[in-house]
Amino acid sequence: MITVDYMSKTPLYEQIADKFQLLILKGVIKPDDKMPSVRSLAVSLSINPNTIQKAYTTLEQSGYIYSVKGRGNFVAKTKDVKEQEKDKFTNDFKQLLIYGRDIGITKEECISLVDEILTKEDLQIDQT
Amino acid sequence: MITVDYMSKTPLYEQIADKFQLLILKGVIKPDDKMPSVRSLAVSLSINPNTIQKAYTTLEQSGYIYSVKGRGNFVAKTKDVKEQEKDKFTNDFKQLLIYGRDIGITKEECISLVDEILTKEDLQIDQT
Amino acid sequence: MITVDYMSKTPLYEQIADKFQLLILKGVIKPDDKMPSVRSLAVSLSINPNTIQKAYTTLEQSGYIYSVKGRGNFVAKTKDVKEQEKDKFTNDFKQLLIYGRDIGITKEECISLVDEILTKEDLQIDQT
Amino acid sequence: MITVDYMSKTPLYEQIADKFQLLILKGVIKPDDKMPSVRSLAVSLSINPNTIQKAYTTLEQSGYIYSVKGRGNFVAKTKDVKEQEKDKFTNDFKQLLIYGRDIGITKEECISLVDEILTKEDLQIDQT
DNA sequence: GTGGTCTAGACCACA
DNA sequence: GTGGTCTAGACCACA
Numbered sequence: 001m002i003t004v005d006y007m008s009k010t011p012l013y014e015q016i017a018d019k020f021q022l023l024i025l026k027g028v029i030k031p032d033d034k035m036p037s038v039r040s041l042a043v044s045l046s047i048n049p050n051t052i053q054k055a056y057t058t059l060e061q062s063g064y065i066y067s068v069k070g071r072g073n074f075v076a077k078t079k080d081v082k083e084q085e086k087d088k089f090t091n092d093f094k095q096l097l098i099y100g101r102d103i104g105i106t107k108e109e110c111i112s113l114v115d116e117i118l119t120k121e122d123l124q125i126d127q128t
Numbered sequence: 129m130i131t132v133d134y135m136s137k138t139p140l141y142e143q144i145a146d147k148f149q150l151l152i153l154k155g156v157i158k159p160d161d162k163m164p165s166v167r168s169l170a171v172s173l174s175i176n177p178n179t180i181q182k183a184y185t186t187l188e189q190s191g192y193i194y195s196v197k198g199r200g201n202f203v204a205k206t207k208d209v210k211e212q213e214k215d216k217f218t219n220d221f222k223q224l225l226i227y228g229r230d231i232g233i234t235k236e237e238c239i240s241l242v243d244e245i246l247t248k249e250d251l252q253i254d255q256t
Numbered sequence: 257m258i259t260v261d262y263m264s265k266t267p268l269y270e271q272i273a274d275k276f277q278l279l280i281l282k283g284v285i286k287p288d289d290k291m292p293s294v295r296s297l298a299v300s301l302s303i304n305p306n307t308i309q310k311a312y313t314t315l316e317q318s319g320y321i322y323s324v325k326g327r328g329n330f331v332a333k334t335k336d337v338k339e340q341e342k343d344k345f346t347n348d349f350k351q352l353l354i355y356g357r358d359i360g361i362t363k364e365e366c367i368s369l370v371d372e373i374l375t376k377e378d379l380q381i382d383q384t
Numbered sequence: 385m386i387t388v389d390y391m392s393k394t395p396l397y398e399q400i401a402d403k404f405q406l407l408i409l410k411g412v413i414k415p416d417d418k419m420p421s422v423r424s425l426a427v428s429l430s431i432n433p434n435t436i437q438k439a440y441t442t443l444e445q446s447g448y449i450y451s452v453k454g455r456g457n458f459v460a461k462t463k464d465v466k467e468q469e470k471d472k473f474t475n476d477f478k479q480l481l482i483y484g485r486d487i488g489i490t491k492e493e494c495i496s497l498v499d500e501i502l503t504k505e506d507l508q509i510d511q512t
Numbered sequence: 513g514t515g516g517t518c519t520a521g522a523c524c525a526c527a
Numbered sequence: 528g529t530g531g532t533c534t535a536g537a538c539c540a541c542a
Binding site: 517 | 529530531532533534536538539542
Binding site: 037038039049053056057067068069070071072073 | 513514515516517
């Protein structure tokens with residue numbers, strides 16, 4: 001369900017949180033679905049339970065999951081979360097465009113890039 | 129000439145390198161211009177000289193500046209540097225678009241964002 | 257009669273005990289009334305019987321109910337229980353006021369809050 | 385500067401975070417003041433550095449401090465944080481009052497309690 | 513079984 | 528020196 005890259009510079013706990021975030025945002029796992037238990041995921045990824053715990057804590061603080069002691073972690077309702085995520089995207093997008101403009105990228109180039117990339121039909125989950 | 133944000137999550141050395149990179153790409157400082165000396169910059173920013181040194185080393189490895197022993201650091205010829213920069217932008221742009229698509233941003237929304245932002249006339253350097 | 261919130265941070269057994277405590281203090285269930293059996297309540301709330309048992313044990317230790325082997329649990333006489341409750345309230349109230357003062361809440365603000373809230377006429381049980 | 389209670393049910397990291405939160409809200413330590421280093425505080429409290437780290441991470445996520453790699457943790461600007469804190473107080477206060485009303489506390493009793501407690505002149509930091 | 517907290521100790525990036 | 532990440536392993540509360 002989830003893979004991590006030990007060579008990557010991004011911390012393991014962040015990779016794990018990011019992967020689940022995407023799965024939740026894309027609706028692959030839905031509200032009130034049970035997350036894998038900390039221990040089981042630790043075993044299947046050969047990662048220390050503490051690291052999984054940290055990833056889950058991060059997800060909880062971001063509102064993606066909620067935890068119930070003795071029962072496990074569960075996917076939270078994603079209504080508001082999705083809006084937040086879109087706002088963040090818009091922000092990043094704006095900053096990148098301004099940077100691009102600064103190094104000489106024209107509006108036309110940007111639009112053709114958008115067109116090129118978002119016209120592809122594949123809608124698979126990006127595992128990067 | 130350069131300011132840093134101590135509260136930011138990006139390391140000081142990276143902030144400094146990024147700022148100079150932009151100044152060079154935009155032509156504010158030109159090939160063979162002398163960079164401020166490590167010590168003087170360290171003093172004027174009240175930053176550890178090691179940190180400035182690391183920023184300069186980074187810039188040198190990226191081909192933006194070259195160092196001459198005993199004389200200082202100088203801006204390099206930016207022949208294909210600009211091309212590299214554009215490639216990097218294109219890459220970042222693609223990744224961001226794919227992420228956006230994953231969370232449900234449509235092509236039309238992206239294009240209208242591009243249109244909105246790049247139609248403004250101000251061309252000041254963004255200090256974010 | 258009773259609902260629980262799985263998303264809440266407070267343990268299920270505590271939520272259950274708190275709910276019954278309120279029902280008893282408000283006189284909704286009266287001395288010597290029979291409490292729902294552990295098993296039936298477990299079924300109707302879809303909760304592990306151990307959890308109900310723990311809630312009942314808590315209530316018994318606080319003096320709100322008493323158990324008779326083979327017959328079930330019953331509401332206890334709430335003679336001075338009410339006094340205890342008031343003392344606890346006074347305590348919590350004091351601590352909160354001191355905290356408020358520490359972060360800059362004035363006496364006048366508190367009084368106007370009290371006035372505002374306790375002037376409303378509705379006296380329904382708050383299910384939060 | 386800070387003490388912890390090993391017997392308490394509230395986790396050490398939370399006790400530490402709470403203590404600093406109060407010191408910051410009361411202005412005892414001010415924006416851009418340096419926090420004790422993770423390691424030094426760990427030694428002086430005889431607590432594992434990881435636990436201090438967790439307390440600091442909590443404080444950072446709540447906006448009370450910011451961390452600079454290689455330099456340390458510093459107190460953040462508390463403008464907005466104070467407002468949040470007041471909102472939280474108002475909320476807690478309302479809930480407590482409603483609970484009080486449910487168990488038979490009158491408005492007059494509440495007001496006299498407020499009067500009694502907030503009229504004392506002592507303004508020392510509460511170390512509870 | 514399941515999450516949460518904590519210690520001990522290591523290693524890395526940054527200043 | 529200073530914060531951040533991670534492992535190994537223990538113990539507790541809760542269901």
